[in-house]
Amino acid sequence: MREVTLALPMVPEMEIEASKTATAIAEFMRMSPDRIDEVRMAVVEACINALEHSRAEDKEVYVTFEVLGEKDPEKLRITVRDTGVGFSPEELADPTMEEKLKSLRKRGWGLKIIRGLMDEVEIRSNPTGTTVVMSKLR
Amino acid sequence: MTESLNVTVDRRDGLAVIYTEGYINNQGGEEIARVAYKLIDEGFKVLLLNLGGTKIVNSIGISILIEIIEKMIEISGRLGFCCLTPTIEKTFHIMGLAQYAPIFSDEASAVAQLRA
Numbered sequence: 001m002r003e004v005t006l007a008l009p010m011v012p013e014m015e016i017e018a019s020k021t022a023t024a025i026a027e028f029m030r031m032s033p034d035r036i037d038e039v040r041m042a043v044v045e046a047c048i049n050a051l052e053h054s055r056a057e058d059k060e061v062y063v064t065f066e067v068l069g070e071k072d073p074e075k076l077r078i079t080v081r082d083t084g085v086g087f088s089p090e091e092l093a094d095p096t097m098e099e100k101l102k103s104l105r106k107r108g109w110g111l112k113i114i115r116g117l118m119d120e121v122e123i124r125s126n127p128t129g130t131t132v133v134m135s136k137l138r
Numbered sequence: 139m140t141e142s143l144n145v146t147v148d149r150r151d152g153l154a155v156i157y158t159e160g161y162i163n164n165q166g167g168e169e170i171a172r173v174a175y176k177l178i179d180e181g182f183k184v185l186l187l188n189l190g191g192t193k194i195v196n197s198i199g200i201s202i203l204i205e206i207i208e209k210m211i212e213i214s215g216r217l218g219f220c221c222l223t224p225t226i227e228k229t230f231h232i233m234g235l236a237q238y239a240p241i242f243s244d245e246a247s248a249v250a251q252l253r254a
Binding site for chain 1: 161163193194195196197198200201202204205207208211223224225226228229232233234235237238
């Protein structure tokens with residue numbers, strides 16, 4: 001297993017820096033270009049959620065990339081963690097276009113996109129922070 | 139570090155094509171919206187967003203595109219997308235956006251079908 005962790009300051013477009021690391025590691029794993037793109041987009045969404053909503057006092061988002069596999073790289077696991085105020089994932093309504101077109105608030109798609117693009121997604125959140133663990137097979 | 143978005147427009151008979159190049163985030167989405175609303179004010183009711191030069195979008199940028207779709211529905215206009223990367227296209231399908239704004243693989247077929 002190989003592992004890299006980034007500590008991203010909460011400044012605009014830090015999600016792009018995380019996506020560049022995701023791309024480099026997924027390329028090292030010889031993931032297909034389309035799957036790399038999906039990972040990249042999911043990383044962008046997870047980082048944006050943390051950067052925008054966490055209200056973490058340390059003003060940082062931690063992104064860990066782990067290459068899993070006994071012999072060859074088989075799976076990329078990405079953990080996006082913040083020490084913010086947390087939220088209740090189960091209370092978030094699943095957004096739909098029909099509802100968003102009628103609503104003033106068009107946002108709130110991040111988790112739906114992450115779940116749609118990654119193979120496995122787990123969200124743990126409490127008042128001391130949020131951790132999103134997402135994986136994609138090579 | 140900034141990944142800015144360039145937006146250009148090709149006005150044609152009754153249809154305008156908006157080309158994007160770069161990252162569609164909140165600023166990028168707002169720039170597209172500014173251009174789209176200007177075209178609507180000029181009388182264009184059929185818009186095509188050619189995202190061939192965009193390799194990455196985020197959900198904030200897409201939410202602004204949803205505002206444009208809402209506006210097009212309001213004026214009984216038509217908005218389509220073309221030349222998307224497979225991931226952006228997949229994302230639009232995950233969101234259900236393709237039900238309200240058709241996605242075309244290339245610009246020629248998009249123009250032909252949006253004009254039909």
